[in-house]
Amino acid sequence: MEITLSPVSSSLSKTFFASLYELTNGERIRTCLQCGTCSGICPFGYIMKFPPGKMIGALRAEIFDQVIKADSVWMCVSCNACSAFCPSNIPITAALMTRAKEEMLLAGNIPTELQAALENTQRYGNPMGESPRKRADWTLGLQPEVNILGKTRQPVDVLWFVGDYASFHSRMQSATRALAKVLNALGIKFGILGPEENSDGDSQRLAGERGLFEMMAQKNGQIFKRYKFNEIITTDPHAFNALKNEYPALGISHPVKHYTQFLYERLEQIKPLLKNEIKARVAYHDPCYLGRVNGIFDEPRALLKAIPGIELVEMSHQRLNSLCCGGGGGGMWLDGFQWEKAHTRLSEWRVREAVVASAEILAVGCPYEPPRFEDAIKTIQNASQLKVREIAELLAEAMGL
């Protein structure tokens, strides 16, 4: 079945080019060598009518209208691989791809499945359309009770920004509970926002919905003001990226760490607690917005290495050259659309790499990944023995929690 798109507007908005070059380092687009590195490294470049390099070519040839008319930019998962390897340091993902998606969205040229996620975000503050009142339901039954700041109003050291998938996704909730147990075992005084938390909005922003992202950021910013805390930790690298790199420009500035960074700082305290052996070959998957975009490569690996019995192996794509799970930049909400075009999923490629590396456990640090990789395992040959575990789950298990 063809995925239907709304009608395409024939003209680009007047401000498109000006605003593109005005973005941070946007001017660098003019320095493109047309070397093709970006299109080559793009995991879906081979399927796009206009892969990144050709998009810049079209920009120069003043036929960018055609890029907007084609729908290939919706194959972009904002994994930042193109930008990381561009010899001219062009912010391809942050400027060109995102701005092009914004333009598509303004023209109403948007796949319906993505539309649903954006409408849900607007209405419920999360892309899955779950009741915001149930955002803290994952805490039910946990002892000691998780401190929901709106209820207790107690000042805390750490505000844990749990995020959408870690809060609501049934596969992720157990990993989220594992992290709560680890934090408790370390004696961290932490709290969550519960029903008051809204989506970080970063994937919506990278899917072209800048206005919606700002709305989410402002809502979260207002809530942050109500409570006393010293720093924020996040489960989700996308939330980490938003809070670290995007919220400050909107006047929302707080020290923020991904939970793997936060735990790495306490590695000496954690080591003696890791009593249970987990005897397994473990491959670590670098999430795009933790590794490639924000340079956190070593901390998650150090946590895994500290667990007795774990033998860390590397997959062919790793660190800066990691392969996206396919969920970023709106990919989480474009599964049908992207399948239609590619007949494969990036998560399936990744699972194959884990199998080739003869890993028994695929360790991850991003809540998009366990559901994606576990689905992929079901369809990949010889992958049925592979387990997907959040780093927090492995730590909790090793601590006997």
Added chain:
Amino acid sequence: MKIAVPVKFVPDLVEELTIDPGGAALDTTWLRLIINEFDDHAVEQAILLKERGSGQVAVTTIESEGADDFLFAAAAKGADQLIKLTGDFSSANNHALARVYADLLKELQPDLILTGVQAHNDLDGSVGPLLAELLGLPYVGYVAGLTVTGDKVVARKEYSGGLVAEVEVKLPAVLGIQASEQPPRYVAYSKIRQVMGTAKIEERPVSGLDPSGGTAVSRMFQPEVAERATMLEGGADEVADKLVGIFKELGTL
């Protein structure tokens, strides 16, 4: 051509519904309202007609949580006139709603009235046919697609079993929309925000609702678990004997 789209809001089923202590209505404390999905399609269909030809689209609803946001979003999609009926609508059923919309529509004199074919809280019939009756206009329901030529509209009406009938009606008319020709479009939030600064919502106060003709709810309750089934154990003859005994006991044999 003037197209009017009266819409209504319904309880959002994402939130759990609870019954009011009175036992005959929903508890509104935690109730969140959402646009009736079919009405959303009616708005989309009106915008599509406007884009295909010429015309003016007026969208109207009653005062409720989310009404302004919805009207502004409709304007961002292309609606020309936004009308909000204000007043106390707490006792409004569809009969009352149809009457207040009919009063407004008599004044607006649209050529075509599109409304959602149904809503999940239509306890006393759907708004479209009530409206058509009050206005003395023809009504076609379950419409998924339409063509307007001159003073006539050809509506594609869906029947079960995958059948579609093309029904020609003289304008003005009321159509109950089952589905718009394209799914309701997405409007970027920045566009809605822009419209909020420029578009105007006309407020029309309404008083004295007339809900007569509607149903009265005597009791509202969650589905109740009942244990009415009795399992008969034993061999075929034994079970048959027991069954005969039960029928005799009930006086049916």
